[in-house]
Ligand SMILES: Cc1cc2nc3c(=O)[nH]c(=O)nc-3n(C[C@H](O)[C@H](O)[C@H](O)COP(=O)(O)OP(=O)(O)OC[C@H]3O[C@@H](n4cnc5c(N)ncnc54)[C@H](O)[C@@H]3O)c2cc1C
């Protein structure tokens with residue numbers, strides 16, 4: 001069987017950053033596998049600007065950000081195969097790939113999961129109504145428009161006010177489609193203020209907060225939708241029903257980490273993040289399998305994705321030097337937190353970057369790091385929003401005080 | 414003149430009221446000075462970055478993404494898009510190659526935002 005020291009699955013921002021950092025640290029035997037016909041991942045279709053603010057202090061477009069990484073990857077002559085879909089990975093790290101030369105298996109010493117995420121679909125959220133043509137996920141519509149020049153419709157309603165939905169509202173308006181409205185089931189938008197202003201206000205597109213689509217009608221092609229206000233329990237109030245004539249519905253209702261492969265390798269998943277459970281080295285429950293990027297948890301900023309890829313590269317170097325497994329210290333979340341990552345601390349880590357998302361918008365709050373009923377740190381926080389991932393760095397000084405279960409708590413006092 | 418704008422410089426999103434009297438602009442509602450600068454610019458002459466795609470032949474995809482070299486007056490955006498519709502590129506193109514100088518006399522150029530090789534070179 002063919003053998004490789006490190007196999008990276010996925011050539012998006014996470015996989016590219018990890019490969020580049022590994023090679024820069026002297027690892028020669030790397031193979032990156034990408035199922036599409038080019039490297040770059042989701043960034044290739046995100047033609048708007050706003051990428052790289054943290055890492056480069058610049059506002060690149062998605063393709064520009066990807067290009068900088070692809071150019072560096074090529075310069076380092078890292079081996080890769082495109083049109084190469086990984087079909088299976090096993091617990092003992094055998095990777096089965098289907099590529100133009102055929103289907104075969106490779107034994108890896110280390111595997112990096114960097115497969116990104118997929119979009120929630122109509123099936124996932126169950127909107128009643130006719131099964132008709134013209135219901136698209138926002139990401140697919142984006143890909144068709146930005147890469148093939150194909151416009152999915154002329155009168156469009158968008159469900160979901162996350163950034164992808166907002167960006168598409170502007171993109172479609174610029175492409176001369178009429179965006180009739182954007183509905184959001186929550187009482188607040190999940191998108192950045194900047195996108196609300198520049199993608200909706202600029203084009204006079206109404207945002208319906210606490211609203212949802214209760215029905216899609218159409219015979220063959222979408223003809224219209226019914227929009228209803230929802231109550232505090234997010235249940236539609238049918239007496240508020242309004243009808244809109246549209247030919248297309250765009251769903252922008254969230255991304256799910258794509259872990260079909262991870263599950264085949266018996267990697268344990270977190271019910272909240274929908275990604276692998278990892279320690280502070282970003283190693284999964286299967287030794288030698290690491291994860292970074294959207295496959296681990298959904299990111300709003302690509303900079304954080306690249307940084308995770310780089311962290312995985314450092315962890316792999318440590319793993320090659322010393323494979324003894326130390327006892328991991330579990331990390332739990334409490335209070336107004338949706339999740340905290342990593343789910344455990346590896347004593348090998350010199351510092352630990354805690355990442356978390358809040359469960360509701362808060363103008364102020366306090367983050368506490370608790371161990372043995374003792375508050376090690378209390379950090380004031382302002383302007384927290386579920387759509388913005390937060391992070392906090394645990395330094396060596398704090399880590400030295402941590403010897404058993406850690407609780408990360410967010411409260412309003 | 415009074416104009417209400419939402420500051421987009423940071424996620425706080427302050428509602429800034431811009432007032433003008435005898436050519437002097439003042440702002441209220443902004444929590445910091447960046448909101449003052451942004452608010453006045455937005456009230457006098459709003460500008461936006463322009464990103465779109467243009468047709469390309471001989472490349473892996475039908476469209477090539479493009480970006481403006483800087484922000485462009487909001488009122489010129491639709492006109493600039495019409496200009497972009499008339500442009501047709503041939504692969505190969507290189508990132509940051511200029512495909513249109515000083516579009517609509519805005520002082521801003523349009524650049525391709527990625528490299529695209531010729532398909533038979535791949
Ligand atoms: C529409 C959209 C808009 C965004 N806007 C912004 C923004 O304005 N600013 C910002 O900073 N961030 C933005 N982001 C977030 C950021 O760009 C992404 O989080 C990041 O690019 C994800 O990188 P990734 O490598 O984890 O995943 P991806 O880029 O999705 O890469 C995963 C790769 O793995 C490949 N793959 C999957 N399965 C297999 C398999 N079985 N075998 C082989 N290959 C496989 C896929 O083909 C893909 O190329 C946006 C994201 C989206 C989706």
Ligand code: SF4
Nearest residue numbers: 420423426427445448
């Ligand atoms: S005024 Fe200052 S604090 Fe308010 S949104 Fe603008 S930059 Fe942020």
